[in-house]
Amino acid sequence: EVQLLESGGDLVQPGxxxxxxxxxxxxxxxxxxxxxVRQAPGKALxxxxxxxxxGDATYYTHSVKGRFTISSDxxxxxxYLQMNSLRAEDTAVYYCAKAIQYSKSGIxxxxxGTLVTVxx
Amino acid sequence: xxxxTQPPSASGxxxxxxxxxxxxxxxxxxxxTVNWYQQLPGTAPKLLIYTNSQRPSGVPDRFSGSKxxxxxxxxxxxxxxxxxxxxxxxxxxxxxxGLVFGTxxxxxxx
Numbered sequence: 025e026v027q028l029l030e031s032g033g034d035l036v037q038p039g040x041x042x043x044x045x046x047x048x049x050x051x052x053x054x055x056x057x058x059x060x061v062r063q064a065p066g067k068a069l070x071x072x073x074x075x076x077x078x079g080d081a082t083y084y085t086h087s088v089k090g091r092f093t094i095s096s097d098x099x100x101x102x103x104y105l106q107m108n109s110l111r112a113e114d115t116a117v118y119y120c121a122k123a124i125q126y127s128k129s130g131i132x133x134x135x136x137g138t139l140v141t142v143x144x
Numbered sequence: 145x146x147x148x149t150q151p152p153s154a155s156g157x158x159x160x161x162x163x164x165x166x167x168x169x170x171x172x173x174x175x176x177t178v179n180w181y182q183q184l185p186g187t188a189p190k191l192l193i194y195t196n197s198q199r200p201s202g203v204p205d206r207f208s209g210s211k212x213x214x215x216x217x218x219x220x221x222x223x224x225x226x227x228x229x230x231x232x233x234x235x236x237x238x239x240x241x242g243l244v245f246g247t248x249x250x251x252x253x254x
Contacts, residue, residue: 071243130179
């Protein structure tokens with residue numbers, strides 16, 4: 025059974041930093057691309073960032089480029105998102121998500137999400 | 145900043161058929177496969193349809209997907225009360241080099 029468990033969400037001030045983690049099990053971690061997707065309160069889903077199975081290719085939505093960094097540790101079957109220079113508009117539930125195979129194939133499994141609140 | 149356009153709402157009575165559209169462009173739906181997700185209130189999304197029209201195991205055959213050109217559709221036949229949920233389409237966008245989601249559609253069972 026595929027399981028994805030996010031952690032690290034918190035209340036942080038504008039301009040602050042936060043690191044999200046996602047521990048996984050139930051599949052061969054390095055064989056699938058992974059993504060972070062967020063959902064602001066009452067809003068639609070928004071893809072944030074993705075990484076290839078081997079970790080050699082990363083992708084970001086325009087609004088987080090230069091501020092967020094996605095990484096993975098295949099030995100730990102874990103996914104991370106380092107978030108710097110946080111803004112109020114980054115407030116959302118952040119989901120860790122597993123790709124069907126490649127990034128282009130889309131997502132098949134989701135974690136339960138972790139809440140990030142950016143506010144003074 | 146959703147790139148794929150869906151109607152904000154759809155509704156039907158139990159047993160009816162409801163269809164949700166998803167409109168995109170040549171750089172996303174026109175070039176790549178479409179997935180559909182169901183999101184019940186307060187929960188994580190769940191994969192409903194992948195590769196335009198395939199159902200994962202466990203998804204009832206009441207749910208079906210199709211794609212034509214730069215648009216896709218999700219149909220729910222034999223609507224049931226438990227189908228009341230938000231639905232999202234998604235596809236890779238070659239111009240943005242990222243995954244794009246639809247604006248979301250709230251389905252209400254009358």
